Structures are given as structure tokens and as C-alpha cells.
Amino acid sequence: MVDFDKYVLSNGLRVIVHRDSSTPLAAVNVLYDVGARDEDPQRTGFAHLFEHLMFEGSVHIPDFDTKLQDAGGENNAFTSNDLTNYYDTLPAQNLETAFWLESDRMLELAFSEEKLAVQKNVVIEEFRQSYLNQPYGDVWMLLRPLAYQQHPYMWPTIGKDISHIRDASLEEVKHFFRKFYHPGNAILTVTGNVKADEVFRLTEKWFGDIPGGEPYVRSLPQEPVQTSARRLAVERDVPFDQIFMAFPCYGRGEDEFYAADLLSDILSNGSSSRLVQRLVKGRRMFSEVNAYLTGNLDRGLFIVTGKLHEDTGMKDAEQAFQEELEALRKEKIGERELQKVKNKAEASHVYSEANVLTKAVNLAYYELMGDAGLLNRQPELYSREEADHLQETANEMFKPECLSVLEYHSSKTSP
Amino acid sequence: MIRKMTFRTQAPAIQLPEQLAFDAPEKLRLGNGVPVYLLEGGTEEIVRLELLFLAGSYHQHKPLVTYLAANLLKAGTEERSSVEISEVLDFYGTFLQVEAQKDIVSVSLLVLTKNLEYVLALLQDIIQTPSYPGSELEILLKNKKHQHIINSGKVSYLARLHFAEQLFGPEHPYGYRLRKGDFDQVGREDLLAYHRQWIHPGNLVVIASGRFPSEMMEELESHFGGASWKAPNESGDEPAFAVPLQKADPLFIYRKDALQSAIRVGKRIIERADEDYIRLAITNALLGGFFGSRLMKNIRQEKGYTYGIHSALVSMVREGYFFVSTQVGTEVCKAALEEIYLEIRRLRTEPATAAELNTLKNYLSGNFLRSFDGPFARAERFREMLVFGLKPVHYDLFLKELHEITPETIMETAHKHLHEESMIEVVAGNR
Numbered sequence: 015m016v017d018f019d020k021y022v023l024s025n026g027l028r029v030i031v032h033r034d035s036s037t038p039l040a041a042v043n044v045l046y047d048v049g050a051r052d053e054d055p056q057r058t059g060f061a062h063l064f065e066h067l068m069f070e071g072s073v074h075i076p077d078f079d080t081k082l083q084d085a086g087g088e089n090n091a092f093t094s095n096d097l098t099n100y101y102d103t104l105p106a107q108n109l110e111t112a113f114w115l116e117s118d119r120m121l122e123l124a125f126s127e128e129k130l131a132v133q134k135n136v137v138i139e140e141f142r143q144s145y146l147n148q149p150y151g152d153v154w155m156l157l158r159p160l161a162y163q164q165h166p167y168m169w170p171t172i173g174k175d176i177s178h179i180r181d182a183s184l185e186e187v188k189h190f191f192r193k194f195y196h197p198g199n200a201i202l203t204v205t206g207n208v209k210a211d212e213v214f215r216l217t218e219k220w221f222g223d224i225p226g227g228e229p230y231v232r233s234l235p236q237e238p239v240q241t242s243a244r245r246l247a248v249e250r251d252v253p254f255d256q257i258f259m260a261f262p263c264y265g266r267g268e269d270e271f272y273a274a275d276l277l278s279d280i281l282s283n284g285s286s287s288r289l290v291q292r293l294v295k296g297r298r299m300f301s302e303v304n305a306y307l308t309g310n311l312d313r314g315l316f317i318v319t320g321k322l323h324e325d326t327g328m329k330d331a332e333q334a335f336q337e338e339l340e341a342l343r344k345e346k347i348g349e350r351e352l353q354k355v356k357n358k359a360e361a362s363h364v365y366s367e368a369n370v371l372t373k374a375v376n377l378a379y380y381e382l383m384g385d386a387g388l389l390n391r392q393p394e395l396y397s398r399e400e401a402d403h404l405q406e407t408a409n410e411m412f413k414p415e416c417l418s419v420l421e422y423h424s425s426k427t428s429p
Numbered sequence: 430m431i432r433k434m435t436f437r438t439q440a441p442a443i444q445l446p447e448q449l450a451f452d453a454p455e456k457l458r459l460g461n462g463v464p465v466y467l468l469e470g471g472t473e474e475i476v477r478l479e480l481l482f483l484a485g486s487y488h489q490h491k492p493l494v495t496y497l498a499a500n501l502l503k504a505g506t507e508e509r510s511s512v513e514i515s516e517v518l519d520f521y522g523t524f525l526q527v528e529a530q531k532d533i534v535s536v537s538l539l540v541l542t543k544n545l546e547y548v549l550a551l552l553q554d555i556i557q558t559p560s561y562p563g564s565e566l567e568i569l570l571k572n573k574k575h576q577h578i579i580n581s582g583k584v585s586y587l588a589r590l591h592f593a594e595q596l597f598g599p600e601h602p603y604g605y606r607l608r609k610g611d612f613d614q615v616g617r618e619d620l621l622a623y624h625r626q627w628i629h630p631g632n633l634v635v636i637a638s639g640r641f642p643s644e645m646m647e648e649l650e651s652h653f654g655g656a657s658w659k660a661p662n663e664s665g666d667e668p669a670f671a672v673p674l675q676k677a678d679p680l681f682i683y684r685k686d687a688l689q690s691a692i693r694v695g696k697r698i699i700e701r702a703d704e705d706y707i708r709l710a711i712t713n714a715l716l717g718g719f720f721g722s723r724l725m726k727n728i729r730q731e732k733g734y735t736y737g738i739h740s741a742l743v744s745m746v747r748e749g750y751f752f753v754s755t756q757v758g759t760e761v762c763k764a765a766l767e768e769i770y771l772e773i774r775r776l777r778t779e780p781a782t783a784a785e786l787n788t789l790k791n792y793l794s795g796n797f798l799r800s801f802d803g804p805f806a807r808a809e810r811f812r813e814m815l816v817f818g819l820k821p822v823h824y825d826l827f828l829k830e831l832h833e834i835t836p837e838t839i840m841e842t843a844h845k846h847l848h849e850e851s852m853i854e855v856v857a858g859n860r
Binding site: 034036037038039073074075079080081083084085086087088103104105107108110111113114117118121131132133134135136137139140142143144146147148149150223251252253254283284285286287291294295298301302321323350353354357358360361362364365367368369370 | 434437438440441442443444445446470471472473474475503511512515516518519520521522523524539540541544565568571572575576578579582583584686687688689719720721729730731732733734735736756757758784787788791792794795796798799802803805
């Protein structure tokens with residue numbers, strides 16, 4: 015159970031505090047409600063490029079990282095298709111340093127052509143390292159536009175095309191900042207050895223005078239219901255074939271999300287799971303398998319994937335996965351098997367609460383979904399699920415016409 | 430344009446940890462002599478039980494044997510099938526983490542405290558009487574071989590493997606480079622022999638952390654303290670290997686289509702318990718041990734050559750090494766190498782500025798605090814002490830040396846241990 019207090023500043027900034035006196039540390043998390051889905055289709059990769067620029071100095075403080083390190087702190091950030099998240103951990107007595115730094119970069123960045131040029135290079139190298147110079151690295155560049163034809167989830171956070179990053183101008187970057195980086199579009203969470211009153215006082219002091227900004231009204235093109243199966247086959251210089259099957263899945267805030275998540279656990283969470291037992295061990299068709307949800311705020315994807323052994327054909331691989339999905343649609347999951355995945359969900363939840371930073375990140379995420387208190391409801395939302403509902407959800411999700419298949423063929427005849 | 434606000438130009442006052450309250454846990458013993466250490470604490474009802482065996486791939490007679498013997502413990506026993514074992518472990522929401530390293534094999538169970546009692550008998554069984562079914566061995570070998578082949582397409586993997594070989598030589602277990610053919614050479618009897626010789630109570634230390642059930646020691650005693658579970662009569666031979674006397678020449682592994690090259694530069698260094706070690710660790714941090722390091726500032730933040738670059742010290746029980754690692758665009762590979770050597774040289778020729786030293790000290794002291802946060806982190810630190818034979822005072826010493834270190838000491842340390850001419854270089858990719 016993560017107890018918390020909440021407070022909203024007049025400029026719209028939401029702040030949430032959780033005290034954990036067992037640690038000498040504090041974690042400060044700032045979530046901005048902007049992700050790759052909010053990008054202009056001609057300027058993709060911007061949210062992530064922007065994340066890099068947030069470390070390049072703000073209006074009063076030339077070097078974010080150094081000042082935080084001077085206070086014994088450490089930080090990082092991540093960008094997803096839904097949001098951009100920044101976090102700091104530091105000795106609790108130096109909490110105010112994080113407020114000083116985070117508020118200044120929310121107020122205004124110290125933009126410059128030089129810094130932009132360097133960070134564009136860094137991001138281009140990241141793009142090469144993670145997407146291009148890796149076996150199977152371009153999978154999501156292929157799978158997203160296959161599964162999404164309207165919704166901006168069709169591009170990955172790094173961007174659709176490297177040229178979007180290369181061509182980004184300082185003016186565009188500034189515009190992005192003004193549009194998304196203001197108190198009304200942010201959530202601040204503080205956890206660790208801190209007191210709520212003190213955190214609220216510091217929030218007023220450091221964030222109180224930042225102008226609220228224009229509210230961002232999100233209106234994204236929604237993905238139409240898929241009416242026929244899609245298929246893309248590519249050949250790459252990789253040693254083994256891999257198959258990806260994607261079905262449109264529920265958004266993070268929908269009731270069915272929990273049933274879908276448990277279905278993915280039934281398929282592949284742990285070595286007793288169905289795909290591992292039947293297809294990796296029993297029939298020895300795959301060297302590895304996975305089933306998971308992308309877990310997005312808008313409608314995400316349910317992915318089933320596997321790396322094929324040399325003697326497994328692509329068609330047989332797909333057929334084997336289809337049989338497992340059909341089984342979920344036709345047969346009710348037994349009590350013990352269902353209890354097993356619920357127990358796993360409960361345990362994972364408790365493990366995640368053992369860490370002060372994870373708590374800060376999670377509180378912010380659930381607040382973005384509408385209520386930080388959702389964090390504490392997670393175990394219940396899983397445990398109340400029933401086999402009938404899982405079966406209904408499987409029937410709804412795994413319709414043949416909703417399938418997108420990516421066949422990723424190895425160009426080698428033998429590895 | 431925002432008007433500058435004077436109060437924002439003033440950094441808030443800071444205060445750093447001077448001392449660390451870490452009391453090494455008391456050494457308890459089970460009836461059969463196995464040492465047990467309990468680190469109780471934490472906010473959640475979770476327990477982590479680690480069975481640490483003090484022998485690893487250094488002791489194996491064939492490649493992969495330690496890895497397989499450790500990872501197939503859960504693949505079946507005389508009493509239980511692989512399916513039964515995974516059903517129980519999954520049903521109780523456990524995470525079983527198996528590490529097979531150079532000097533240790535570790536099996537850690539993370540479990541909700543309320544469920545510990547339901548899985549201990551199983552844990553005992555898989556540790557003490559694994560049967561290593563042939564079919565499970567075949568499957569793991571085949572899948573692991575797949576992974577190896579896939580990884581061999583990554584420049585970073587190639588650089589890492591070849592770098593170890595260049596450092597320690599092809600015969601040394603710390604330097605041995607895995608090959609595809611190795612996957613066809615291991616049989617069930619190799620695993621059984623390894624288990625007999627190295628996975629037994631004579632080699633075991635138990636470290637438990639988190640929140641314990643009321644009868645923790647009794648539970649451990651009944652599952653791991655019995656007199657019937659014994660060390661073998663003949664203790665395993667402690668192999669000895671020579672390391673190369675001369676440093677290897679630079680190695681370049683050509684990959685035609687590479688967009689980036691993976692670089693590793695480094696050398697063998699002093700052991701963990703050496704009196705210079707802490708100073709060397711601080712010196713390394715300045716070079717490449719954190720985001721504000723010289724390498725990161727120069728090569729990522731000023732030049733934009735890479736997404737990331739870092740350097741580290743790695744300790745094994747018998748050896749240790751230092752390395753710089755990065756992936757850079759092939760067109761700047763040469764330039765990046767030059768900058769890496771320049772920064773290594775600068776460590777011994779250019780004193781850290783007051784600001785640099787201040788950031789380094791403060792960051793490291795905060796990081797030190799982070800590395801002891803919570804019972805699981807403390808258990809990790811404690812394990813490190815055991816494996817490397819450090820005394821608890823070592824950690825107080827770290828803060829003391831950090832506090833006292835001067836730019837001159839750093840330069841001397843670099844001169845003594847990190848001379849740029851003593852470095853081995855491996856590049857995989859294109860240039």
C-alpha cells in the first residue's frame with residue numbers, strides 16, 4: 015500500500031507525495047503529458063529528441079546533470095509513445111536541489127543551435143545503435159505501420175525516419191517546449207524520506223510562479239476497427255526467422271486490459287506457461303517465445319512472437335500460435351492456472367513497491383491515467399478477474415480479421 | 430523572454446553523507462556448518478533467499494558446463510519433473526534467478542514472505558538432487574546456441590568476447606571465447622560431475638534479506654542444514670592458469686555492413702582487496718564512471734560521436750580488469766579512439782579542477798548511499814564482501830578515501846595503474 019497526499023497548484027501542476035522513512039533517499043519524478051503520439055507526422059521523434067535537450071541547461075542553470083551530481087544525485091529519463099518522464103534520486107536532505115533544477119527547466123530552457131546540433135547527433139547514433147545496427151533492430155519500424163494505419167502509434171519514439179531528427183530546427187524545438195512543457199501538462203511526484211508539508215512548501219516556492227500555459231487538448235486520429243488481416247514479409251541478414259503476430263488490444267484504462275494482460279501471462283509468463291511448455295519444450299519449434307501487451311494509454315497491441323528453429327517453417331509457426339489463441343477463445347481457463355497468473359501479478363506488484371523510485375514513477379503514471387490511487391487498486395483489479403471474462407476478451411481480441419503478421423525471414427540458408 | 434529571477438540563480442544548500450551505518454550481519458551456522466547471514470528489513474513483505482556457491486566457470490573442465498549445471502537445476506530432480514517444478518515456482522509468484530559467473534554460482538529466490546514455506550522443500554530438492562534430464566539439456570543447448578549466433582551479429586558482443594580473450598589469453602577461463610562448436614560438446618555426465626564437485630554445502634553461503642517469517646533459521650536448518658547433505662570427500666582441485674606476459678596487439682574485427690563500431694580499450698588491473706583499489710575506482714569514475722565523467726562529456730556531450738560511453742573496473746576473485754566501452758558511428762571511429770586515449774592520458778597529466786573533483790566526490794557519496802539502500806541492496810554489498818574477502822571496514826574506508834582524495838593522488842593512481850601505453854584495444858565493425 016502506497017499512501018500519498020495530493021495537492022494542485024493554481025497554475026495546474028499536480029503534486030503527489032509518498033513518505034517512506036526506511037530510506038535515506040528521496041525520488042523526484044516529473045512526468046510531462048506528451049509522447050511520440052503527440053508529434054506532427056512530418057516531425058516524428060521530437061518528444062524523444064526533446065528529452066535529450068532537457069539536460070542541456072535551463073535559463074538560470076547551465077548544467078542540469080552537474081548540479082544534481084553535486085548534490086549526490088543521479089537522474090535519467092525516458093520517452094514512450096504516451097509520455098515523457100524525468101526522474102532524480104538523491105539524499106533526502108538535498109531534496110530542494112531537485113526542485114531548483116526541475117522547476118528551472120520547466121520554466122525555460124537555454125536553447126542554442128550548438129546544443130541542438132550535438133544532441134541530434136547523439137540521437138542519430140542512438141537510432142543506429144538500437145534500430146539499425148542490431149539484428150532484428152528494425153522490427154518495430156515495420157510492425158507499427160502495419161498494425162496502425164491512422165493512429166500515431168504507427169511510428170516508434172525514435173521517429174519514423176532519421177531525416178525528421180536531422181532536419182529539426184530550433185524554432186520547432188521552442189514551439190514544442192511552449193506547447194507541452196508547462197505546469198498544467200505535468201505531474202510531480204516525490205517519494206522517500208520526505209514530509210508532505212515540506213514538499214508542498216517547496217513546490218509552491220519553486221513551481222508556483224511558472225505560468226500555467228495553454229491547456230493542450232489532445233485529439234488524435236483513432237484507429238478504425240480492423241476488418242481484414244494484414245501481412246508483411248521481409249528478408250534480413252539475421253541468422254533465424256522470427257514471427258510477430260499483433261492484435262489491436264485494450265487501452266490501459268479499459269476494464270478489459272486486465273483480462274488481456276492475464277491472457278498474455280497464461281501464454282508466456284514463466285516456464286510453466288503454455289507457449290514455453292508446448293512450443294519451446296514440447297514441440298521444440300521455437301528457441302524463444304513471448305506474448306505481451308504494449309500497454310499503451312490508447313488502444314495498444316497484443317503481441318505474440320517467437321524465434322523459429324531452423325526446421326520450423328513460418329506457416330507452421332503461425333499455425334502453432336493460432337492454435338494456442340484458438341484454445342483461449344474456445345476453452346475456459348482452469349481455476350488453478352488462472353490463480354497462478356493472478357498470484358504472479360500480485361507478487362510483481364509487491365516487488366515493485368520495494369523501490370522508492372519505482373513508486374514515484376508509478377504514482378505519476380496512474381495520476382496521468384486519472385488517479386494516483388489506481389496504483390493501490392492494481393492487485394484487486396487483477397484478482398477479481400474471472401475465467402469467463404478472459405475467454406470473452408480472447409474472443410473479442412483474437413479475431414482472424416484483426417491480425418497483423420510480420421514474417422521476418424532470415425536471408426541465410428544456414429546460420 | 431522570461432525575466433531572470435535572482436533566487437533561481439542560487440543553488441540550495443546541500444549536505445552529504447559522511448558516514449554509512451552498515452553493520453555486517455552476524456555469521457550464523459546451520460547444523461552442517463553452512464554459514465548463514467540474515468539482513469532483515471524493508472517495507473514490503475518480501476524475502477530474498479540467496480544460495481551462493483563459491484565456485485564458477487573458473488572451475489569447469491569444459492565450456493558451458495557451469496552455466497548449464499546452474500540453469501538446469503530447476504529442470505528436474507529425482508522426485509519432481511521440470512513441469513512440476515515450474516508450476517510450483519510460478520504458482521507462488523516466485524522469481525528464481527540463477528547466476529553462473531566466473532567465480533560463483535548463485536540461486537536466488539524472490540518470494541512473498543507468506544509463500545516462502547511452500548517453496549523451500551522444492552528449492553532444497555533442486556539444489557541437492559537435480560537429475561539433469563537429457564531432453565532438457567538438449568533444449569537449453571539448442572536455444573542457447575541460437576542466442577549465441579544471434580549475439581555474434583552484434584558488434585558489441587564480438588568486441589566483449591574478443592577483448593576478454595586478448596586480456597587473459599585463449600586458455601584462461603576468464604578469457605575463453607565461446608564458440609558455436611562448444612554447444613555440441615557437453616553431456617549430462619559433465620553436469621552431474623560439476624554438481625557433485627562444486628554445488629555442495631562445503632561451498633555454500635546462505636544470504637537472506639527482506640522480511641522474514643518467524644522461524645527463518647529453523648526453516649533454513651530443516652532444508653539446508655541436515656547432516657545427510659554433505660560435501661564430497663575429495664575436495665575439487667583448484668585449477669591454476671597463467672595470464673599473458675605481454676600485452677596483445679590491437680585487434681580489429683571487420684564487419685562489412687556495420688553502421689557503428691564497438692570499441693573496447695582496457696587492461697588487467699589490481700585485485701579488489703589491493704590497497705590502491707579504492708583510489709583506482711575513484712579515478713575510473715572521473716574518467717568514465719558516470720554521466721558527468723570526462724569521457725561522457727567529451728565524446729557524447731561535446732562531440733556527439735556516441736549515444737553512450739563508459740569505463741569500469743571489473744573484479745574477479747583472481748584477477749581484475751579495466752575497460753572503456755562505446756559504440757560510435759564508423760566514420761568517427763578513429764577520432765573516437767584518439768579521444769579515448771587522450772582522456773586516459775589526461776588522467777595522469779591534467780589535475781582535476783576543483784569543480785570536477787567536487788562533482789565527483791559528491792556524486793560518488795550519493796551513489797554510495799544508493800548502493801546500500803534497502804535490504805536487497807545491502808545483501809548485494811555484503812555478498813561482494815564475502816566473495817572478495819573484504820572487511821566491513823572497507824566501506825567506511827571508501828568514504829574516507831573519497832573525502833581525502835586530491836587531484837595529485839588521482840594523477841599518481843592513473844600513472845601507476847592506467848597508463849595509456851599499457852592498454853589493449855579491440856574494435857569490431859568498420860572504420
